[in-house]
Amino acid sequence: MDKQTQVVMFSSTAIALYGYDQGMMSLINTNFNYLYTMGTAGNSALVGLVVSVYYLGCALGAVLASRFADAKGRKPGIFVCLVTASLGNLLMVVMGLGVGGIDAVVPVYSSELQEDDARGTALAQEFQANIFGLNMAYILNVGVTHSLGKWNQWAWRVPIIVMQIYPALLFAVANLLPETPRWCVLHGDNERAKRSIARVFGKDQVEDRIKELTEAHKKEQEEGRISYSDMLWPGGSQFHPTVVTVMGQVNQALTGYGAVSVFGAQIFELLGFDVTTAEFITLGNYVFYSAMMTVAWVLIDRVGRRKLMVFGAVWLAVSFALLTLLGGLAYNHARLSIPLLATAIPGVSALYLATAVFGISWLVPPWLIPTEIYPSTARAQGASVSVVVWGLANCAVTFLTPIGFEGLEYYLTFEENQEFFKAAAETDSWVVSRVVDGEFKVLPQAEVEEEEEVLIDGEGNGSHGKKRTERRKTQKTLDAHEEMAPLLGRSSAR
Structure with a gap:
């Protein structure tokens, strides 16, 4: 296995940790012992608050990890994030610190060790592993829930313990991988950069790539180091790329698919299915999600990021509009004298369609954008801004979703x-x-x-x-x- 493939495999495992975390909470949120331990009801605001605290941790972890990775290196940054994520089994916000840091540093690390024309494909493959992690968590959840029961504490503790597999695997192989040449040049260590280039791209490319990197670094030095104020303040040199980055993550969160990942089973229950049926339909949706990610990494470098996002936005709007209509009909089927399955089954189809569209068009591009539009001196900072916005936006979505389930009704006469x-x-x-x-x-x-x-x-x-x-x-x-x-x-x- 060549080094670039090893980097993709390593990054995929790291991103799978993020997917596992999301899928892990989906059925834990319906475990009666967990809810009793937390002192809350299934659809109360506290359930959303517990999950949203994790996303707040992600936002903070992204900032801290990106600054550490800029100063000490991408690999040391990943090590610190893995330790934090492993300890995070004790507190949700601590887990968020680690996973948020991984989300900020790993895409930068991976993109700096890939060919320019394969960067999108590599990240899409890594996010397919993200959905693998989600599936792994959910299948494990379903297995322990149906074998132990929803009142058993181990039905929710086991999935949390199993999460340690991911940090353990990553710790075992991290030393086999090099630091990124771009970071080495950025910190004046050209000899180490040459060794990294030789390991990843081949000895024949050392001179050309080191020349390209040193010239780019010299130009960036002449322009001055980029600060967060340059990125966040209107009129700053990197304000426009920041707006693009922020709106990419905001719009991804506002698709609502983060809530589907965490509260999928509850959504299918709202369509009229019993708890067990809803859980297995959710599992089918996640498997379908993973399969659709293959289409994403086939298309993303061929079609382009912008076209996928524009067409995806249209189809997501159509899908969720259909789901809303069909959900309303299912909710009022008795009063309207409509057979439940006549609305529930098309509702499932609408959500499966939304899953396919989101996986193909909107899961990957918002994470890829900051790795491609910022100069190298601001790339980790740009990735941290991306994760901060992602964390805050998903915090709001996951906090409000159970409140909406509990308090909102369809239609107003x-x-x-x-x-x-x-x-x-x-x-x-x-x-x-x-x-x-x-x-x-x-x-x-x-x-x-x-x-x-x-x-x-x-x-x-x-x-x-x-x-x-x-x-x-x-x-x-x-x-x-x-x-x-x-x-x-x-x-x-x-």
């Missing part, structure tokens, strides 16, 4: 829409929220002085008579619902 706007007009405020069974509440606001013009009759009934202006002080709170119900056009008894 025309009459309810009319009452919403009528209530807003009558209270002279748009800060009005719909709650269960069509009732409304006034959200908290600061205490304000307001002048109100009212019509009163001689007995103070407020319906006819002369106008009187009165000044009053109001404190709007959630507890004011009973008091405000008559103004909102609904009786408090409703």
Whole structure:
């Protein structure tokens, strides 16, 4: 096996660790002993908070790891991240620190040891391993859950323990791989860079590649070292690449597919399937996901990143729109007299379609972009910005998803829409929220002085008579619902 293949295999195993983490939580979130241990219910906000803390750790880990990798080397950075991820079995946020660091450093390490025209293919192959990790975690979860039961603590502890396989494998082979020549040149160690080039690309390419790297480094030195302010501040030399990087990750998160990875079984339950059936349909979806990644690494260097993302965005919008419609019909099938399978099966197909499109077009490009559009002196920093945005965006998605499962319903009738706007007009405020069974509440606001013009009759009934202006002080709170119900056009008894 040549060194470039070894690098791909190593990077694939590291990225598989990230996939395993996502798949690991999918069924752990439905384990009754786990929920009892955490002191929460299945769809409560705390479930989303526990997962989202992991993504916050990823965001912080990306920044710390990229700075360490810039100073000490890509390989030492990976070592530190592996140690942190291994210790992370103790605390979710610590695991996030390690995995976030791996997500930031490994794509940079891999891209700097690949040919320019094969970089996309290599990263796509590595992310196919990411889906392998997700499948491994989910299959293990299904196996222990159905053999031990959802009340058994080992049904959720075993998958967490097995995660140690990945750091162990990576520690075992990491010393076989070289440091990247680009980092060596960046730190003035040209002899080490030459040895790395010889090991990875062959001795015949040493002179040409070392010349190319030293000239590029000299040019970057003349332009000055790039700081985070150059990347994040409008008008900075690298602000435009940063905007492209940020929006790539934001849009990937807003596809919602991160929630599918973590809460897949719950989504199929919302389509009307029982728990066991939903778990096996989710497993089929993950296997399909892995297969579709083959199409991704075949196309990404042939079709290009931009075209895949544009066409993928269109089909993802269509897929999730269909899923939303079919999910609503399944949720209301009894009231609408529709057979459940008539909506549930097309709903499964819509989500499988979204899976295929996401895997082919949107999983890899946002991770590849920062490794290709920044100069070498800012590449690790760009990758860290990418992971920070990915971590924060997925933190929001995974935190809000179970809240949405618990609190949102499909559809809003025309009459309810009319009452919403009528209530807003009558209270002279748009800060009005719909709650269960069509009732409304006034959200908290600061205490304000307001002048109100009212019509009163001689007995103070407020319906006819002369106008009187009165000044009053109001404190709007959630507890004011009973008091405000008559103004909102609904009786408090409703």
